[in-house]
Amino acid sequence: MVNIGLxxxxxxxxxxxxxxxxxxxxxxxKLGFHGTKEGCGEGECGACTVIMDGETVNSCxxxxxxxxxxxxxxxxxxxxxxKLHPIQQxxxxxxxxxxxxxxxxxxxSTKALLDKNSHPNRDEIREGISxxxxxxxxxxxxxxxxxxxxxxxxxxxx
Amino acid sequence: xxxxxxxxxxSIDEVVELLGKYGKEAKIVxxxxxxxxxxxxxxxxxxxxxxxxxxxELKKIEDDGEYITLGAGVTFTQIVENDIFHGNLRGLYKxxxxxxxxxxxxxxxxxxxxxNGSAAADSIPPLIALGSIVSLVSSDGVREIPLxxxxxxxxxxxxxxRSIRFxxxxxxxxxxxxxxxxxxxxxISRLTTAVLLEFDExxxxxxVRAASGxxxxxxxxxxxxxxxxxxxxxxxxxxxxAVDALQIAxxxxxxxxxxxxxxxxxxxxxxxxxxxxxxxxxxxxxxW
Numbered sequence: 077m078v079n080i081g082l083x084x085x086x087x088x089x090x091x092x093x094x095x096x097x098x099x100x101x102x103x104x105x106k107l108g109f110h111g112t113k114e115g116c117g118e119g120e121c122g123a124c125t126v127i128m129d130g131e132t133v134n135s136c137x138x139x140x141x142x143x144x145x146x147x148x149x150x151x152x153x154x155x156x157x158x159k160l161h162p163i164q165q166x167x168x169x170x171x172x173x174x175x176x177x178x179x180x181x182x183x184x185s186t187k188a189l190l191d192k193n194s195h196p197n198r199d200e201i202r203e204g205i206s207x208x209x210x211x212x213x214x215x216x217x218x219x220x221x222x223x224x225x226x227x228x229x230x231x232x233x234x
Numbered sequence: 235x236x237x238x239x240x241x242x243x244x245s246i247d248e249v250v251e252l253l254g255k256y257g258k259e260a261k262i263v264x265x266x267x268x269x270x271x272x273x274x275x276x277x278x279x280x281x282x283x284x285x286x287x288x289x290x291e292l293k294k295i296e297d298d299g300e301y302i303t304l305g306a307g308v309t310f311t312q313i314v315e316n317d318i319f320h321g322n323l324r325g326l327y328k329x330x331x332x333x334x335x336x337x338x339x340x341x342x343x344x345x346x347x348x349x350n351g352s353a354a355a356d357s358i359p360p361l362i363a364l365g366s367i368v369s370l371v372s373s374d375g376v377r378e379i380p381l382x383x384x385x386x387x388x389x390x391x392x393x394x395x396r397s398i399r400f401x402x403x404x405x406x407x408x409x410x411x412x413x414x415x416x417x418x419x420x421x422i423s424r425l426t427t428a429v430l431l432e433f434d435e436x437x438x439x440x441x442v443r444a445a446s447g448x449x450x451x452x453x454x455x456x457x458x459x460x461x462x463x464x465x466x467x468x469x470x471x472x473x474x475x476a477v478d479a480l481q482i483a484x485x486x487x488x489x490x491x492x493x494x495x496x497x498x499x500x501x502x503x504x505x506x507x508x509x510x511x512x513x514x515x516x517x518x519x520x521x522w
Contacts, residue, residue, distance in 0.1 A: 078240050095283065096237045098270060118271045119338055120420055131311070131340040137270045139263060141240045142285045185336065206419035207335025
């Protein structure tokens with residue numbers, strides 16, 4: 077066992093973990109953040125995407141001990157004061173959610189994209205979510221949702 | 235062996251000391267995009283894992299005017315976002331830009347791409363075309379080896395792959411790269427080519443270094459293509475001749491492989507694209 081400390085959704089956790097534990101197992105099984113999904117387990121599908129120190133990563137490809145000292149945002153960390161993040165709201169309003177399995181990762185990739193580039197064009201949005209596979213929607217609704225989210229976030233600022 | 239010891243490496247010296255102590259019982263983990271899968275599938279079972287992602291020195295991109303040095307922990311995202319790679323080094327940018335997905339590029343490193351030893355590693359052909367040197371460090375000192383020779387004498391149990399460096403291309407040189415993958419994102423390369431070209435004022439190729447990926451056991455230098463191209467202008471006949479030269483080399487190397495007929499055909503447009511973009515981009519990048 078190895079002792080690590082990390083911040084998840086702005087809360088500090090100090091925990092003892094198995095050496096061979098992956099970040100996704102830590103988040104789901106030890107810390108109870110079940111919004112992070114495991115799809116393929118090899119970095120192809122993006123369902124396990126979380127934001128680690130400002131960048132999206134596949135949490136199935138990070139060892140838990142490597143996350144020592146890092147700052148992580150999962151889908152549970154997106155809402156504020158009981159209110160959905162504008163990106164989450166836009167995904168619902170645009171009808172971009174079907175079975176929902178890919179959505180936590182998809183929303184976090186969208187967030188990471190908009191944090192870097194507040195007005196991406198449709199090609200840039202496609203590129204931003206290119207590491208997240210969805211077997212239901214055909215992706216166009218996610219592009220619509222992202223454009224809607226940009227509007228929501230602008231309105232929020234005003 | 236069961237994994238029962240992990241370290242968050244704080245410095246190169248510390249990691250080298252650990253490698254000296256544990257030898258082949260230990261594995262280095264950086265971006266994890268290959269090794270974590272191998273651990274999970276029990277393809278490898280080290281007793282000790284050493285993380286090197288927190289070591290700042292390994293994450294540096296240094297330009298001293300003559301050489302560019304990439305720390306082994308430099309991620310593909312770092313390369314894509316750095317302006318140094320947008321001019322006549324665009325071939326390296328293009329290769330790194332096409333790796334995996336944003337998540338993979340955020341974590342995957344240049345050092346890992348080399349040390350993992352995949353024949354299809356995207357960043358390697360452009361780095362071979364640049365004449366890169368790999369720097370490996372152990373308690374015995376520093377060992378340097380050209381990247382094109384590295385695969386035949388890879389990182390040893392007590393060594394840390396520290397950095398890779400290459401001479402900055404001259405103004406009249408340009409590096410280009412093309413990849414055939416089965417889709418835009420998350421596609422392992424079927425084949426890749428990278429070519430560094432230098433033209434004189436009459437558009438004649440006066441220096442060339444060519445490399446390929448997934449056309450052999452490892453990424454490799456393509457000497458026959460270089461010999462054919464040297465002293466010629468980029469025209470349709472020249473491109474056809476370069477393709478012929480590469481196909482002859484492939485026929486020998488991939489003899490008996492089921493993928494040969496496919497790769498033989500596919501290489502035609504991939505090499506064409508690399509050479510044509512090399513020819514076109516020479517006007518954009520510098521001295522013409």
